[in-house]
Amino acid sequence: MRVLIVEDEPYLAEAVRDGLRLEAIAADIAGDGDSALELLTVNSYDLAVLDRDIPGPSGDEVARHIVASGSGIPILMLTAADRIDDKASGFGLGADDYLTKPFELRELVLRLRALDRRRGYARPPVREIVGLRLDPFRREVFRDGRFVALTRKQFAVLEVLVAAEGGVVSAEELLERAWDENADPFTNAVRITVSALRKRLGEPWIIATVPGVGYRIDTGPVTVPGALPRTAPEADRPGSTHA
Numbered sequence: 001m002r003v004l005i006v007e008d009e010p011y012l013a014e015a016v017r018d019g020l021r022l023e024a025i026a027a028d029i030a031g032d033g034d035s036a037l038e039l040l041t042v043n044s045y046d047l048a049v050l051d052r053d054i055p056g057p058s059g060d061e062v063a064r065h066i067v068a069s070g071s072g073i074p075i076l077m078l079t080a081a082d083r084i085d086d087k088a089s090g091f092g093l094g095a096d097d098y099l100t101k102p103f104e105l106r107e108l109v110l111r112l113r114a115l116d117r118r119r120g121y122a123r124p125p126v127r128e129i130v131g132l133r134l135d136p137f138r139r140e141v142f143r144d145g146r147f148v149a150l151t152r153k154q155f156a157v158l159e160v161l162v163a164a165e166g167g168v169v170s171a172e173e174l175l176e177r178a179w180d181e182n183a184d185p186f187t188n189a190v191r192i193t194v195s196a197l198r199k200r201l202g203e204p205w206i207i208a209t210v211p212g213v214g215y216r217i218d219t220g221p222v223t224v225p226g227a228l229p230r231t232a233p234e235a236d237r238p239g240s241t242h243a
Helices: 010-022 033-042 059-069 084-093 105-120 152-163 171-178 189-201
Strands: 002-006 026-030 047-051 075-079 097-100 127-129 132-135 140-143 207-210 214-217
Touching: 002 010, 002 033, 010 026, 010 105, 026 033, 033 059, 047 059, 047 105, 059 075, 059 084, 075 084, 075 105, 084 097, 097 105, 127 152, 132 152, 152 171, 152 189, 152 214, 171 189, 171 214, 189 207
Parallel strands: 002 026, 002 047, 047 075, 075 097
Antiparallel strands: 127 132, 132 140, 207 214
């Protein structure tokens, strides 16, 4: 899940972002309406958390933009105003939920997961591919009937790969989808996570590397011209001494 947090109080925004990261929820921060609209243009988000009282275009205007775009991104309004009239106007703008300040981070997480489940009803709740079964809502993975325990980040990466249904996913896309905009594009995080994920899933290797292109769930011959799939990079094979 990737969330846009639109909040002009830096300490609150950073605390929420850090708390969501611990729940394997990637989050980007916009401190004003203009930044929020720019991020919505360049990134894909699963949910938006909007403070209504922000500099520049207000949270209400950002909400109108999201609704008008037809993206279907669920909106959780975040504000200190707790009168029923304020809530009614927020829902009237297209908000899907409303949370007043101060709030507990756990409640925010529960509400975000509930909103994500609702939007998930339009897609298959469980994905299966070449003996791999991934339940995105129970956050469970099975390989040929065997339960596989994964870290939150490993699950996030596998979810992106499985959703591609055998298509190639670049390291850059994995970094964008499973991490957040603050991730270092030159980091080895993707390679390290994929390597650990392969080992968790066990042999025969199910994640193939397409040299110079990215990664894919190995469902058969790769379709990228000139690229040959490998069952596992030499550096990732057990006992390899390569860096």
